[in-house]
Amino acid sequence: MTLLAAASIATGVMMLVAAVAALVVKKLISAIIIVGFVSLSASILFLLMDAPDVAITEASIGAAISTVIFLWGKGKIGGEE
Amino acid sequence: MIRTIVGLIIVLALSVVVISSVPDYSLPSGLQGVGQDYTERGVNDTGSVNLVTAVVVAYRGLDTLGEVVVLFSASTAVVLVLTLVPMGANPTPSSSIVAFTSGVLPGSIVLFGIYIITHGHLSPGGGFPGGAVVASAFLLVMLGSNKIPGKSKLLASIESLAGVTFGLLGFWGMMMFGQFLNNMVLPAGSPGKLFSAGIIPLISLVIGAKVASELSGVFSSYRKAGGDE
């Protein structure tokens, strides 16, 4: 239990740092990559909260599909930020 | 700059309000109300070992039908709005290794998605994540191959067929027992087997087909808006 608590706190801290970084980082493409990491750590937290169904859904949506949607949007707008 | 600071102040004030509204910082002693009920009676009521799927498909099946409708309208809106976006430039072709991989792997990813859909009542999974995995296989084909897969008619027919089947499965229960989406129109079987839990696997399959076809439709319309015709 102590180990899982430590793991969840560490993951949570990394997730919050990554979320702030995604909003302040200069290039939009880097922000999209970092949001991918946020969704990854959210998936870990869901697994630690005994919700494997939600973890699978978050992994299957957050890892590929939402990344692709944002990349497509950036590709269509074009140009730098 | 002033924007950032004002935003920060608003957010901090909100966090103070939320933190001060929590009465005490102790652990809850146990489940209450409907959650307790589901964990006690879920397996006997539905025959599904995975209680989350039991709640999604059986207890709250009507809500899920509504959510599928929301998903349908959102994806339809995406496809409609995308027809307004003008065509983009030609994309760079992918390398031969990526093209080869995108020809080889999708089959096994689809198999994997079908496993997640059909074992929704036995292990983590169900229609929603499984459908997303199947849509990901479609995505891999679109990322890797340099041709635009043109099967949108098939996708549309799968989508509407799945929607109609969901409704029909619901009305089946209504006709037999006077209750929409009654689970026991098929035998419950013994919990833990593949063929068990009444119509839960069938509805999972329908939801999976619906989610997969809708997400794939969104992807293919993105690709069409960007490619050269």
Add this chain to the structure above:
Amino acid sequence: MSFTSIMAHGLTGLGALVLFASGLGVFRMPDVFNKMHAGTKATTLGSILFLTGIGFFEPSWIPKLLLIVLFIVLTNPVSSHALARAAHNEPSEKPDNLIIDDLENSKGGER
């Protein structure tokens, strides 16, 4: 200590160590291609060792663990290759410490 127990502890420990080394390599290496060396090879072997070690702890899980290993071995080099190609094609992403660069020369010849 039986043979299985020794193998299990040894393999999981070694796998975790290799995974740690991959993280360190990605952190320390100077440019994209060298990061990729650490990020691809070490994670692949690290995952193989670690999952095999877990398989020694729980023998009934072995088929599923093998499947994860199989997918990692099939997919990891492909994504790494795609990233490497992207890093080379995009002028602003390309590292400038290459001693020889045949790919750039052959591309120049085509244009």
Add this chain to the structure above:
Amino acid sequence: MRKAPAVVSTSVVLLGIWLSLTLSTDIQEISIGVVVSLIISISTHGALTGNLFTLLRPKKFLAAAEYVLFFLGQMVKANIDVFFRIFRPVIPIRPGIVKAKLRLKSERAKAIVANSITLTPGTITIDIIDDEIFVHWVFLPGGDVHEQTQSMVDSFAVRLEKIFE
């Protein structure tokens, strides 16, 4: 009909994947698995494995086994190499991209060679253009670089040629 062996071998492999996913040998699981894997392998024309039955010939089987062993050995060597490189205070690198000729014809063999090179010591594949393969070295070998690269690529290609011809 020409693709029948590929379809059959793909569906056998897919059935294996299905059974290891379910971790059970229940008759219901097996029957559903057979149906699903047949449908998928027919609709993808057996693209996953190609024709695996040629591997049943002893000569080819030995060649494949030798390739796998060689590859695993190289991979362990690669990791020892990476491991001792990144723990140094100053990482020794001398990077460069070198091209080599690839004699193999089929796409499958090309992809296997490229992926193997990515996972083995000191090298990753950057690109394949027609029959030329471009390899990135973390530490360029001494002597004639092109010759060294060519012999490294050939050490994989020769072993694969025995399997694919």
Add this chain to the structure above:
Amino acid sequence: MNAQSLFYWSLAVTALGLVLIGLWGVLTRKNILRIALAFTLADTGVNLILVWSGFLPGRSAPIVDSSVSSMVDPLPQALVLTSIVIGVAVAALFVVVGVLAARKSGSADVRRMKELKW
């Protein structure tokens, strides 16, 4: 504060923090896609809070097994399951509308999208 209760409340703080960070991003960023990213961050945070509301440390996942004695609440998990998929569809709609607006006004900056002001 023992380990269990630390585990429980740290998860709540993380989830709340994610919602607030997403809200801050929506309020202060200027690029329309960046706002969409902040929106999905807040979405993830809300999902975390919902799952947390049914979570109790020391219990196991709601999949009945011979070895399982007590479980967490399955209801919030079932709600979040659908919410995630709806969330990605909404994000897709957000991105597409953003792309259209950016094409109309010639830039992704929300301050220059005059037609959206009223």
Add this chain to the structure above:
Amino acid sequence: MSNTFLIILFALIGGGLFLSFLRLIIGGKATDRAVALDTTTLITTGFLVLVAFLQGRAMLLDVALVYSVLSFLGVLAIARYLDGGLK
């Protein structure tokens, strides 16, 4: 599995995850971050397997499997975008 050994495993995997996370945040170029994301997802797969082992339930391996398959797709999409293939 003794408790000390478990702590060592958690520390090693968590340390690797943290270092590649630092590279993801500090960055450099976009491809550096993408490589760091790739490494992070693979280390996380190991972590998820470890959590499944601790809970002692084989069905939690599905999460690790889904992640290892789909993170590949995410990284591939990023690579294709940087390459100019997603216009």
